[in-house]
Each structure stands twice: as structure tokens, then as C-alpha cells.
Amino acid sequence: MIELEGLTKRYGGKVAVNHLSFTVRPGIITGFLGPNGAGKSTTMRMVLGLDRPTAGDVRIDGKHYEQLEDPLTYIGALLEAKAWHGGRSAYNHLLCLAQSNGIPASRVREVLDTVGLTAVARKKTKGFSLGMGQRLGIAGALLGDPRILMFDEPVNGLDPEGIHWIRNLMKSLAAQGRTVFVSSHLMSEMALTADHLVVIGQGRLLADTSMAEFIAANSRSYVRIRTPQREQLLDALHGAGVSVVESGAGVLEVDGDKSEAVGELAARHQIVLHELSPQRASLEEAFMQLTAESVEYHAHDGQPPGAVPQQQQPPGQPPQQPWGSDWKRG
Amino acid sequence: MSTPQPPTPQAAPDWQAAPGSPYPVYTSPIPVVRAGLRHAVASEWTKMRSLRSTMWTLGVFVLLVVGIGLLTGAVVANSSTDVSTSNPLEQGFFGVLLGSIAVITLGVLTTSSEYGSGMIRTTMVACPTRSRVLAAKSIVFFLVAFVVTLVSSACVAVVHAALLEGQTSGPTGEQWFKATVGVALYVALLGLLSLAVGSLVRHSAGAITLMIGAVLAPLVVALFMFSKSLENVQQALFEYSIPNQLSIFYSNSLSDSGPSGLDPLWIMLGVTAVALGAAFALLEKRDV
Ligand SMILES: Nc1ncnc2c1ncn2[C@@H]1O[C@H](COP(=O)(O)OP(=O)(O)OP(=O)(O)O)[C@@H](O)[C@H]1O
Ligand SMILES: [Mg+2]
Numbered sequence: 001m002i003e004l005e006g007l008t009k010r011y012g013g014k015v016a017v018n019h020l021s022f023t024v025r026p027g028i029i030t031g032f033l034g035p036n037g038a039g040k041s042t043t044m045r046m047v048l049g050l051d052r053p054t055a056g057d058v059r060i061d062g063k064h065y066e067q068l069e070d071p072l073t074y075i076g077a078l079l080e081a082k083a084w085h086g087g088r089s090a091y092n093h094l095l096c097l098a099q100s101n102g103i104p105a106s107r108v109r110e111v112l113d114t115v116g117l118t119a120v121a122r123k124k125t126k127g128f129s130l131g132m133g134q135r136l137g138i139a140g141a142l143l144g145d146p147r148i149l150m151f152d153e154p155v156n157g158l159d160p161e162g163i164h165w166i167r168n169l170m171k172s173l174a175a176q177g178r179t180v181f182v183s184s185h186l187m188s189e190m191a192l193t194a195d196h197l198v199v200i201g202q203g204r205l206l207a208d209t210s211m212a213e214f215i216a217a218n219s220r221s222y223v224r225i226r227t228p229q230r231e232q233l234l235d236a237l238h239g240a241g242v243s244v245v246e247s248g249a250g251v252l253e254v255d256g257d258k259s260e261a262v263g264e265l266a267a268r269h270q271i272v273l274h275e276l277s278p279q280r281a282s283l284e285e286a287f288m289q290l291t292a293e294s295v296e297y298h299a300h301d302g303q304p305p306g307a308v309p310q311q312q313q314p315p316g317q318p319p320q321q322p323w324g325s326d327w328k329r330g
Numbered sequence: 331m332s333t334p335q336p337p338t339p340q341a342a343p344d345w346q347a348a349p350g351s352p353y354p355v356y357t358s359p360i361p362v363v364r365a366g367l368r369h370a371v372a373s374e375w376t377k378m379r380s381l382r383s384t385m386w387t388l389g390v391f392v393l394l395v396v397g398i399g400l401l402t403g404a405v406v407a408n409s410s411t412d413v414s415t416s417n418p419l420e421q422g423f424f425g426v427l428l429g430s431i432a433v434i435t436l437g438v439l440t441t442s443s444e445y446g447s448g449m450i451r452t453t454m455v456a457c458p459t460r461s462r463v464l465a466a467k468s469i470v471f472f473l474v475a476f477v478v479t480l481v482s483s484a485c486v487a488v489v490h491a492a493l494l495e496g497q498t499s500g501p502t503g504e505q506w507f508k509a510t511v512g513v514a515l516y517v518a519l520l521g522l523l524s525l526a527v528g529s530l531v532r533h534s535a536g537a538i539t540l541m542i543g544a545v546l547a548p549l550v551v552a553l554f555m556f557s558k559s560l561e562n563v564q565q566a567l568f569e570y571s572i573p574n575q576l577s578i579f580y581s582n583s584l585s586d587s588g589p590s591g592l593d594p595l596w597i598m599l600g601v602t603a604v605a606l607g608a609a610f611a612l613l614e615k616r617d618v
Contacts, residue, residue: 026355049458050451050618066458069364077455083448085381092380100373100456102363140452145358177356 001025001179002047002148006056009042009203016042018203019056024181026147029174031194031211032183033287035295039203040183041080044152048077060148072101072144078137078151086126090117090136093125094143103144111139130157138166148179155189167193187287191215201291218286223259225252226275227266236269237262253279370457370466378470384436388474391432392482398425399486407493418498419509420580422486426479426513427573431542433475433517437524438537440471441609445532454618461610464529468522468606475521480514508579512595516576519598526605530612545572570597 002024009017017039024030034040045051047058049065060068060075068074084093094108112118115135120128125136134157141149151170155163170193174180184190190197190211197214199207207214227233230250237244237254242262245253254262259278266273363369378384402421441464444450457463487509491501501509524541531537552567568574569588578594589597 045451045617048455050454052615052617068458070362071365071458072456073358073360073362079448079451079455081448083450083452085377085443085447085449087383088377088380092376096373096376096380097452097456099376100369100453101365102369103360107360145360147356147358 002058002060002181003062004043004047004056004058007043007046007053007058008055009039009046009051010054015203017046017053020200020203020205021056022198022205022208024179024198025196026179027174027177028195029170029180029182029193030196030198031190032181032198032200033185033187033190034183034200034206035185035291037202038200038291040200041152042203043200044077044079044150044181044183047150048075070101070144072097072103072146074144074146075148075150076141076144076146077149078134078141078154080152082125082133083137084125084140087124089122090125090128090139091121093136094139097140097143101144107143107145111142114142115139131159131162134158135162138169146178149173149181151180151182153183153185155184155186163189187283191283199287199290201293201295206290214286215283218281218290219283220255220281220286221257222279222281223254223256223262224275224277224279225254225262225273226250227252227271227273229271232269233266233271233273236265236271240265365457367462367466370462371469373456374463374466374470378440378474383439387432387436387439388478391429391436391478394429394432395422395425395479395482396485398428399483400489403486403490403493407497416498417505417509417580418494418501419487419490419505421490422483422509422513423577423580425486426483426517427576429479429482430517430520430545430572430576433479433521434524434541434545435538437471437475437521438528438541439534440467440525441528442532442534442537446534450618460613460618464606464610464613468525471525472518472522476514476518479517480510483513484510508592512592513576513579516579516595516598519595519602520572523598523602523605526602526609529609530605549573 004020004022007017007020008015020039020043032040032043042051046053047060047065058064065071065075088096090112091108094111095105097103098105098108109118109121112121115138117132117135117139120132125133128136134154138151138154141151149170151166154166154170158166170180170182174195182190182194194211197207197209197211198205209217225233227250230252233252234244237252240261242254242258242265247253257278259276263273263276266276399422402424406421444453453463454460487501487506524537527541528534528537531540548567548571552564552571555561555564555567565587575589575594575597578589578591581590
């Protein structure tokens with residue numbers, strides 16, 4: 001169990017982590033979500049005693065990280081960037097880690113096997129690809145067979161098979177009663193793996209909720225309608241007391257799962273419909289709306305902000321825009 | 331928002347409820363070892379021997395000390411100059427002076443390269459007692475530097491003593507001691523100072539430049555102090571410069587001013603202790 005209490009980190013004038021309080025519990029996967037620069041990595045570094053908090057406190061089963069006598073068998077971490085010397089072989093890198101905690105050298109071969117790096121164990125890590133590096137980092141985290149695991153963006157650079165593997169690995173680790181704390185930018189990824197969700201933006205806590213609750217609360221459903229008899233349909237809907245919004249280009253939207261009701265209403269009034277499709281806003285959209293206020297590094301795609309409402313995406317196609325393309329319109 | 335209970339776990343063989351904990355907690359079959367300095371030293375030794383650059387740097391050091399030592403020894407032995415009154419081991423100086431640059435490099439890299447590569451984060455996560463990491467690094471590096479310097483300078487000294495056998499009365503016990511153990515301690519301390527500077531500066535190129543500057547700058551500055559009024563400063567800069575201190579281990583007689591005997595060793599010990607103390611203090615304070 002990891003407990004954060006008012007954790008704050010300031011770099012010069014910049015507040016990277018702002019009064020964060022939450023708990024990471026055992027037996028489940030806790031997803032840690034936030035846009036670039038939200039403070040996820042900084043928070044994780046503070047858990048590991050690498051960065052000293054400006055204020056507040058973080059404890060692992062009641063202890064500070066420095067107080068752990070067997071750190072690697074207690075908590076394993078995959079850090080954000082490659083954190084090893086490129087001139088050393090994968091085997092020797094893991095061996096020096098194992099030795100520092102009195103972990104038997106046989107464990108090094110085991111974890112190399114687990115992550116699938118046995119064939120390149122004696123090669124210098126300098127030549128490793130992004131995905132191989134990620135696997136080596138995960139091997140380091142698993143080395144002590146720890147009860148708490150922290151992964152900072154583990155799927156970074158992994159191929160689809162690797163992503164599938166890490167997903168299942170995390171699930172099985174949590175199922176064994178371990179604490180799994182994993183950061184990501186990708187809501188869709190978290191929706192598949194995490195049981196609990198902590199969302200931060202600009203260092204502040206935005207949400208601390210179970211995944212199921214988050215999905216229930218945030219995936220807005222609506223009905224998308226196109227018709228050549230726009231006026232008649234609007235009248236009919238108003239007459240039936242259904243509120244409707246126009247989202248440009250002859251498209252109407254009705255909140256809720258009301259496609260049957262709308263279809264029947266249109267039939268009763270003999271209105272032609274070109275489209276009547278139930279829609280569900282993706283979790284990614286919900287996440288972006290949640291963090292829209294706190295996105296720090298905006299990319300610009302050349303469109304004036306608010307020019308195109310997001311619902312105008314073709315049906316069934318998730319929005320493909322990158323992070324921070326001015327999502328405040330939603 | 332509400333905090334839900336974790337899902338009920340499926341039965342797994344590893345399940346075990348920790349006493350007093352409401353959650354079942356995973357317990358590893360790996361024996362838990364209380365990590366200590368012994369483990370940190372073993373780890374640092376593996377780090378040092380598993381890098382080809384370390385081996386290269388040490389190889390260059392041995393080559394410089396032994397190669398230049400043998401060369402100068404041979405030249406002096408075959409010349410007709412009278413060497414009967416000088417220290418028969420003094421020709422070992424040049425090799426050690428040049429070799430010390432390799433030791434400085436290795437000392438700096440032992441600490442600073444971990445900051446460059448990001449390895450330091452992994453190291454500190456594995457061993458959160460930061461002072462233990464620096465202590466282990468210091469111990470491993472000092473022993474390696476001392477042994478390598480001792481062996482190579484002893485080789486050179488033995489050869490020199492043999493080459494000049496007939497021309498001098500043979501090295502005294504003190505001359506033997508200073509040219510082997512004394513020099514090895516001095517060079518290893520110089521390397522340890524570099525290690526401390528590497529830890530303070532955290533930047534390989536910067537720290538190496540700083541250390542080589544510290545070795546050469548006083549001599550170079552002293553060389554160009556022509557003014558009469560600066561004579562004392564010039565004298566001090568010269569006498570306390572690292573090359574001159576190193577030459578004292580090979581000198582024959584006690585000079586009337588400046589360090590003599592084993593003074594260089596005490597001076598270097600003091601400076602290194604201060605730098606290492608600062609490195610320990612700052613390591614605790616700074617973020618990794
Ligand atoms: N050592 C540091 N010195 C100064 N500022 C820092 C430092 N580390 C992080 N920051 C700043 O703190 C903020 C949070 O950074 P952090 O790396 O924790 O974000 P993140 O959530 O991990 O982002 P990403 O998703 O891009 O990995 C950023 O604005 C960053 O610029
Ligand atoms: Mg990060």
C-alpha cells in the first residue's frame with residue numbers, strides 16, 4: 001500500500017506536484033493518468049525517495065522508502081527513461097542490482113527469461129531497441145519478486161504483442177495480491193487494465209475513482225440524427241419534450257439512449273431520417289475533457305480553437321487528434 | 331468520489347494475509363536479506379569490472395607507468411651522467427605523473443557516469459541509503475586504484491634498482507617505501523578526490539576538466555609569474571602543485587621549504603576528506 005499525503009514538489013518557481021493525497025491499494029491495478037507534464041513521473045520519483053518532497057509525505061506500508069531494509073524485494077520500479085549504463089550487458093546490469101540487495105544471481109536468469117531477453121543477455125544494452133530497453137527495465141522491477149510494483153509508462157515503445165504481454169503481466173501480478181501502480185497517458189489502455197483510476201493534471205488530483213464508476217459517469221451516450229426535414233423533426237421533438245442540440249451540417253443530437261423513441265416519433269410524424277445512430281463518447285474524450293483545463297503543452301493543428309465540434313467525427317471513428325489540440329470545445 | 335473495495339481475490343497459492351492488515355499481501359519465496367555495505371560493495375565491484383571502459387582506463391594507466399618508467403630508466407642507465415648521489419628510483423616519476431590522469435578520469439567516471447546515463451536512479455532505488463552507495467564506490471575505487479598503482483610502481487622500482495645497481499648505492503628502505511606504497515596511496519587518494527568531485531559536479535567532462543585543471547593550473551600560472559613581488563606566491567604555487575608533491579616521493583633530500591617527506595600524503599588526505607565530506611552532505615540534500 002502506498003499512501004500519499006499532501007505531497008508537493010516545487011522545482012524553482014514551478015509546482016510539478018501540488019498537494020496530492022491518495023492511496024494505492026494492494027490486489028488491484030491502479031492507473032495513474034495525466035497529460036504530459038502533469039507530474040506523474042515526479043510523483044513516482046518521490047515515492048522512491050529519489051526526489052525529496054517540498055511538502056507532504058509519502059509512505060509505503062507506513063514507512064518512508066529510505067527505511068526499507070530490502071527495497072528491491074519490497075518494491076520494484078520501472079522508471080521513465082532508460083536508467084542504466086549502455087556499456088554494460090543486460091546480465092551484468094541486473095547482476096549488480098541483485099547483489100546490492102542480496103538477491104541470488106539465479107534470479108537474474110529467471111527475470112531475463114520472463115521478459116524474453118535471454119538471447120541478448122550478454123549484449124551491451126547500448127544497442128537495445130526501445131522495446132528491449134523497456135523489457136530490461138521491467139526485468140529490473142521484477143528482480144526482487146516485490147510485493148509492490150510501479151511502472152512509469154510501461155507500454156512505451158512496446159509492439160502490440162509486448163503491450164498484450166505487459167497487460168497480462170500486470171493483471172497476474174495484481175491477482176497475486178501485489179500492489180500495482182502504473183502511469184499512462186492513454187485512457188483506452190487504462191480502461192483495459194486498471195481497476196482503479198487516479199487522474200492528475202498540472203500536479204493536482206482531478207479524480208480518484210474506480211474504473212467502473214469512471215466509465216459509468218463519463219461515457220456520455222447520445223443519438224445522432226440526420227434528416228432532410230429538419231424543421232419538422234425539431235418541432236416534433238420539442239413537442240415531445242425532448243431536448244435536442246444541433247451540431248452543425250444538418251446533424252442533430254439527442255442525449256441519452258433514445259434512438260427507439262426518436263425513431264418512433266419520426267415515424268408517427270412521417271419524417272424521413274437519413275441517419276439514426278446511437279453514439280457513445282469515448283473514454284479518451286472524457287479524460288480529455290477532465291484534463292482540458294490543465295493541459296500544459298498544447299499542440300496546434302492549425303485550426304482555430306472551437307471551429308469544429310468534436311461530435312462531427314464520422315460515426316464509429318474515435319477522435320484521432322493528439323494531446324491538447326484545444327479540446328475545451330467539448 | 332467514493333473509494334471502492336478491492337475486488338475479492340481469486341484463490342492463489344501465494345496468498346497470505348499479513349497480520350493486522352485488512353488486505354491479503356503477496357509474500358515472495360525469495361529470502362529477504364537485510365542489505366548492507368557488504369552488498370553495496372559487491373554491487374559496485376560488479377559495476378566496475380563489467381565496463382570495458384574501466385578496463386581500458388586501467389590498462390592505459392599501467393602502460394603509462396610501466397612503459398614510461400622502463401623507457402626513462404633505460405635511457406638514464408645507459409647514459410654517462412653521474413647518478414651516484416640521486417635517488418635511484420626517481421625515474422619512475424614521469425610515468426606516474428602521466429598515469430595519474432587516467433586515475434583521475436576513472437575516479438570521476440565512477441560517480442559522474444551514473445548521472446550521465448541515468449543509472450544513478452536505478453542504483454539509488456536499489457539502495458536508498460545514499461551514503462552507503464558513495465561509501466561503497468569509494469572503497470572499491472580506492473582499493474582498485476591503490477593495488478594497480480602499487481603493483482605497477484613496484485615493478486618499475488624493481489627494474490630501476492636493478493638497472494642502476496652498480497652506479498648507485500641502492501635505494502634505502504625509505505626510498506623504496508615512498509616510491510611504491512607512498513605513491514600508490516597518493517595516486518589512489520587523488521583518484522578518490524576525483525570521485526568526490528565527480529559526485530559533486532555530476533558531469534563527466536566538467537569534473538575531468540576541473541581535476542586536470544587542478545593538477546596543471548598552479549604550475550602553469552607559477553611559470554608566468556615574473557613580477558618580483560609575487561615571488562612568494564609563485565614559490566608556494568610551485569611547491570604545492572600536485573606534480574611537485576608527487577615528485578617529493580622520488581626526491582632525494584629534504585628541501586628547506588615547502589612540503590617534504592610524507593607531507594604530500596597528509597595534504598592530499600585532508601583535501602580528499604573535505605571534498606568527500608561535501609559530496610556525502612550534498613548527496614543527502616539533492617534530488618537524484
Ligand atoms: N528535475 C526537474 N527540474 C525542473 N522541473 C522539472 C523536473 N522534473 C520535472 N519537472 C517539471 O515538472 C513537471 C512534471 O513533470 P513530470 O515528468 O513529472 O510529468 P509527467 O506527468 O511524467 O509527464 P509525461 O507524461 O510527459 O511523462 C513538468 O512540467 C516538468 O517540466
Ligand atoms: Mg513521465
